[in-house]
Structures are given as C-alpha cells and as structure tokens.
Amino acid sequence: MSHALRHRSSRTTMPEDIAPASEAVVICTRNRPDVLRETLRSVFSQSGAAERPVLVVDGSDRTEATHTARVVQSQSDSRLPVWYHRYSGVPAGTRQRNAGVDLLPDSVEVVHFIDDDVTLRPGYFDALCEVLNQKRHLLGVGGVIAESEGAPSRSRVRWAHRLFLLRVDQPSRVLPSGHTTPAWPTGESDMQPAAWLSTCASSYRASVFDTHRFDPAVEGPSPRLEDLDFSVRVARDGPLAVVPEARCLHRVSGRNRRGTAATTRERLVRRYWFVRKNMDRPLNRLAFWWSTLGQLIALVTSSDPDSRAALRGHVRGLRQAWTRAHPLLGEGVDDG
The missing domain is CATH 1.20.1280 (Monooxygenase)
Known part of the structure; x- marks a missing residue:
C-alpha cells in the first residue's frame, strides 16, 4: 500500500520490536481466551501474516485476563508480530477499538477489525487489500460473514418484511426504519456497494479515524449496533463496499451475550x-x-x-x- 494517506498525529506507538507495517489487525476480547485462540490461529494462517501486526485489546476480568495473555503469548513467535494490551478502562467494544487504533504505529494505513469469535477463510486479507489498492476512493471494506459452515444463509424476504420495512432483497442495506440487511454472495465476484459494515469482520483506511470514532457511550454485551452507527457515519464521507471473495465464519460465542x-x-x-x-x-x-x-x-x-x-x-x-x-x-x- 502507498503511504499517501494522512495519519493521526497523537498516537502511542506499539513496542519497538514490532516493525512498521502498512496494515494491522485489531481484535477486542473479553473473557473468551479459548475462543480467541482459534481466531488467532486463523489470522496467523493468512498469507503475509509476518508483515501484518495483530493487536489484542483485552477487557477481561483479572483471572481471565491472565489466561488470555497466555493464549496470545502461546500463539506468537519471532515470525508472527502480535501484541497483547490490557485495557484499563471500563470494558466496552467501542472503547477498546478506539484504544486499539490509538496504539497502532503511524505507518498503518489499513485497520482490520476482527471479532474474537471469527474464523477467517484463506485469502481474506488479500481480497480486501486488493480492492482497497485498486479503489482508492473506498474508505472501508468488509467480507461476507457466515454463522454456519457452508454458504452464508440468506433469509427469505416475505411481503410482510417489505411492508413493515424490516428487510429487502438487497445485501448490506440500511432501511428507512433503521433495520439492515447483511452481506451475502450475489453470484458476482465484483465488489458490492455497502451502506454499512459489520465490525465482526471489516477494514477501514486509517485516515477515517482522524474524523470518526466508535461511540464510547455504547457498552454491554451484544447486541450493541456500534458497528452500524460507526460505518453509517463513515459512509457519509465516502463509499464502503463488501468483497465477496473475503469470507469468514462467525462462531457466535455464547459468552458475554444476553438471553x-x-x-x-x-x-x-x-x-x-x-x-x-x-x-x-x-x-x-x-x-x-x-x-x-x-x-x-x-x-x-x-x-x-x-x-x-x-x-x-x-x-x-x-x-x-x-x-x-x-x-x-x-x-x-x-x-x-
């Protein structure tokens, strides 16, 4: 990636032993060390992993934080740049993501957000970065997320869904009611325009964070909708897109979720x-x-x-x- 983008001027840098990189991965977690282990394995199995630093921002309770730090350490070696950061404030995905962005080196031009219960398919980062390199006007891109093995499920849209503004037959839309449709494959390999992106698996140009941040008022377990809020605000400044070739599986951990x-x-x-x-x-x-x-x-x-x-x-x-x-x-x- 070129270094033409502007960067934030007031950020803490990562440790000196992590070399400057043009892209980085931020994973926020809380009390899910065993789930995180599988996610890290899939991130490190991607091509170019040695040049893509991974920052784990942990908001876990004390005992779980110790376990999480060990998991991160066990997944790292001299070839895989990974850094563990214990978040000291009141845990919240929004605050932890903001903190993660502030800790990245100034060389980073693309920030990849991955939830701690996601498994990436081969070529995930390559597909996203290829589009960002080719389409310089895009501010963010996302992948297609499945919640079970195989092709992502696409719910049938009935007349009542349309009538009550709950769903439409187009992917990655935001309806006038505030309801959304997820991304799904449409049979075409080209990128798809998107009105919003899920932070379950999405990537933004670092310059976006000069203007926008995740709303720190949003806290608590899922559902939070902070990704919808953030991406819609970013989309006012420039287009977003979904890349069908970038696939991942959301394993949907039961921890930190409501009834x-x-x-x-x-x-x-x-x-x-x-x-x-x-x-x-x-x-x-x-x-x-x-x-x-x-x-x-x-x-x-x-x-x-x-x-x-x-x-x-x-x-x-x-x-x-x-x-x-x-x-x-x-x-x-x-x-x-």
Missing part, C-alpha cells in the same frame, strides 16, 4: 438510538415505530418456543424507547 428477552429489548432500544442519532427525521422515526408494529405482530402469531421471551423483551423495549428510559436515549449522552 432472548434481554437481547430483543436491547436490540429494539438501540435501533431507536441509531435512528435518532443518524436518521433523525420525522419519516424515519415513523418508519421505526411502524417496523416495531410488524415485529410485534410476528411475535404474537409465532409458534417459535422462544417467541414468548422475545415478546416480553419487545414490549419492554417499546416502553423504554417511548419513555427514553435507557442510558443511550437520555439527555447528555455523548454521540461520539
């Missing part, structure tokens, strides 16, 4: 937070509430065993969003 009711409640509230912050127009707010009605109808009529818990969470989320009884919706929240 069905809490997940449903939090997802609804954070979706409303995203709309208010990034799409704050009367029609978008109306579209959001219209979509929650569609979800409510679907849950009431569902025969899924988890639907009762999801319905409870949905109702609680509606109440929180309407009354703004949530830290992200209260006055004085830092929007990043």
Whole structure:
C-alpha cells in the first residue's frame, strides 16, 4: 500500500520490536481466551501474516485476563508480530477499538477489525487489500460473514418484511426504519456497494479515524449496533463496499451475550438510538415505530418456543424507547 494517506498525529506507538507495517489487525476480547485462540490461529494462517501486526485489546476480568495473555503469548513467535494490551478502562467494544487504533504505529494505513469469535477463510486479507489498492476512493471494506459452515444463509424476504420495512432483497442495506440487511454472495465476484459494515469482520483506511470514532457511550454485551452507527457515519464521507471473495465464519460465542428477552429489548432500544442519532427525521422515526408494529405482530402469531421471551423483551423495549428510559436515549449522552 502507498503511504499517501494522512495519519493521526497523537498516537502511542506499539513496542519497538514490532516493525512498521502498512496494515494491522485489531481484535477486542473479553473473557473468551479459548475462543480467541482459534481466531488467532486463523489470522496467523493468512498469507503475509509476518508483515501484518495483530493487536489484542483485552477487557477481561483479572483471572481471565491472565489466561488470555497466555493464549496470545502461546500463539506468537519471532515470525508472527502480535501484541497483547490490557485495557484499563471500563470494558466496552467501542472503547477498546478506539484504544486499539490509538496504539497502532503511524505507518498503518489499513485497520482490520476482527471479532474474537471469527474464523477467517484463506485469502481474506488479500481480497480486501486488493480492492482497497485498486479503489482508492473506498474508505472501508468488509467480507461476507457466515454463522454456519457452508454458504452464508440468506433469509427469505416475505411481503410482510417489505411492508413493515424490516428487510429487502438487497445485501448490506440500511432501511428507512433503521433495520439492515447483511452481506451475502450475489453470484458476482465484483465488489458490492455497502451502506454499512459489520465490525465482526471489516477494514477501514486509517485516515477515517482522524474524523470518526466508535461511540464510547455504547457498552454491554451484544447486541450493541456500534458497528452500524460507526460505518453509517463513515459512509457519509465516502463509499464502503463488501468483497465477496473475503469470507469468514462467525462462531457466535455464547459468552458475554444476553438471553432472548434481554437481547430483543436491547436490540429494539438501540435501533431507536441509531435512528435518532443518524436518521433523525420525522419519516424515519415513523418508519421505526411502524417496523416495531410488524415485529410485534410476528411475535404474537409465532409458534417459535422462544417467541414468548422475545415478546416480553419487545414490549419492554417499546416502553423504554417511548419513555427514553435507557442510558443511550437520555439527555447528555455523548454521540461520539
């Protein structure tokens, strides 16, 4: 990669024994040392791993942090540049990613974000960097993420999904309601324009962080939607894209995740937070509430065993969003 991009002027550098590099990987983790081990193996199995430093930013509890540091050390050798950083603040994926970016050397032009429960397929970084080299106008790129072995699943879009602005037949879209569609292969090898990228597996030019940061107000286990918030803001400055050849498997660790009711409640509230912050127009707010009605109808009529818990969470989320009884919706929240 060329060194034409501007860099941040006030960053702490990584240790001197890690040579300057044009790209680096940032992995944020918390209390998942065994899961992280498998992810690191897949990162180090990629071509060019010796020239691609990996920074693990750990927000684990004390005992788990000791275990995590040992895992990182066990995966490193003189040929594989990896650095472990214990995050000293209140753990949050947003804050840890921001801290990771600040610790990278000024030579880094592309920052790859990988979740700690992701397995990369061969050629992942090569595919992304090839596109970034060829398409200098792109500010960020992402891969196609699967949650099971084989081809990424693509949910069938029904008329009700379209009616209630919950889903469409196009990948990587952001709907007027704030709902999104994931990336999926379309049968073409060319890159696909994207309205948003998941930090589960995405890469940004380092110059992006001169202007944008992940919102530090967003904390807690998944779902957080901080990747949607961040990438939509970046997309206002320049285009994003998905590269179909860059594939990965999201193993979806059960640690640091909420139950069905809490997940449903939090997802609804954070979706409303995203709309208010990034799409704050009367029609978008109306579209959001219209979509929650569609979800409510679907849950009431569902025969899924988890639907009762999801319905409870949905109702609680509606109440929180309407009354703004949530830290992200209260006055004085830092929007990043």
